[in-house]
Amino acid sequence: MEENNVTLIINEKQQEKEKDEFKKENFPIIKKEKSSKEKKREKRQKKEPVYRNKKERQEEVKNIIMQLSDFNLNPKYEPIKKLYMLFKEYINEDRRIKVNIPFPEINRRIKGLLAISKSEEVTIALINEKF
Numbered sequence: 592m593e594e595n596n597v598t599l600i601i602n603e604k605q606q607e608k609e610k611d612e613f614k615k616e617n618f619p620i621i622k623k624e625k626s627s628k629e630k631k632r633e634k635r636q637k638k639e640p641v642y643r644n645k646k647e648r649q650e651e652v653k654n655i656i657m658q659l660s661d662f663n664l665n666p667k668y669e670p671i672k673k674l675y676m677l678f679k680e681y682i683n684e685d686r687r688i689k690v691n692i693p694f695p696e697i698n699r700r701i702k703g704l705l706a707i708s709k710s711e712e713v714t715i716a717l718i719n720e721k722f
Contacts, residue, residue: 641709645682651705651713652678659715670694674701674715681705690715695722 643651655678659671666672670692681688688705694717703715 642685642707643709645685648682648685648705648707652682655713655715662717668694668696670696670701677705687711693720693722698722 659665659674664671666675673692674690677688677690680686685707687707690701690703690705692701694701697717698719698721699717700720701715702718704711704713706713
């Protein structure tokens with residue numbers, strides 16, 4: 592009987608050893624692949640918008656004024672005066688401005704966008720229009 596007890600104890604110890612071998616610590620951690628929905632969710636996180644500072648806005652306006660002067664469009668025209676007022680507001684108040692000014696003297700309309708975000712372009716265009 593004593594011999595059976597000893598073998599039972601030995602068998603129990605071996606079983607405990609085997610159980611210990613299958614614990615989590617003994618195996619490397621395998622991470623589950625992210626599903627496509629989870630990947631999309633990560634991509635959707637919005638980036639912080641980057642804005643133009645005052646000096647950059649002044650440079651944008653300066654470039655537009657130089658192009659206008661190439662076409663001899665200066666503040667002697669009333670629509671150009673209005674555009675200059677919008678330029679001043681754009682530089683000082685730091686806000687996005689949509690430009691839409693009729694220019695009947697040359698049968699055109701001044702359209703454009705004075706954007707503060709660097710991801711958008713600052714544009715001004717003379718669109719042909721009959722008055």
